[in-house]
Amino acid sequence: MADKQLDVKPAEKRAVEAYSKRRVALREEYIKQITNPHRHGTGEGGILFDSGIQRFMSMRATEYDHFKATPKTSLYGLGFVVIPIIAYGYMLKSSRDAQEHKYRTGQVAYKDRRFKFV
Template sequence: MSNKITGADEIYDVSAREKEVIEWKANRRLELRNLYLREKFNPNSPHVGHIFDPAVQRHYSTLFCKEQFFRPTVKSFLWNVVVLGGSMFFVGWRVKKFRDEKEHRFATGQVSYRDREWKFV
């Protein structure tokens, strides 16, 4: 049995469309790799050690500018109320449940005074 790597044309369980997608991805990956190597090892590049990526720049620009385009609506207000109020309610409920169970164990004598974490004496 040989250890050769099969290409996309030798894979039998792929449709023609999937084969086309695999080939497109491979070509795109090769194209981006060559572009990266050309930019990275360009001796005339003004940027040493940094490659400018316009897609990353667009992403960070939208992160910092989205406040300018935000329109408060009833839906966004209710979503904030549900997220913030729901999380505060959930945390409060869990703390109260934990403390009530602990107090019940103390009141019924299941935990001796010596074994309690906080003692007065």
């Protein structure tokens, strides 16, 4: 009664279970092959070639060779690099100018200043 799902048809449920079994079997076979200590005896070496992982690693190694600047990537660069740096610089300058103005107009006594050198 607990495994009865009303929103899933029996055919869909069988397909999902078959996919799950296939995936578990492939995972176990991969782990068995990759951890086999006797692979060196067959001349294969200690690695297992996986074409999907190789494509991913090749893509990561050459992604900048195939980069194409578009308006979207330019806006990302502007929004995540240039604007925060300019905003942070403006914030630092305005806060330091305000503090300097208070020092020069006498609103802060010398003994209360933050960076007093003795």
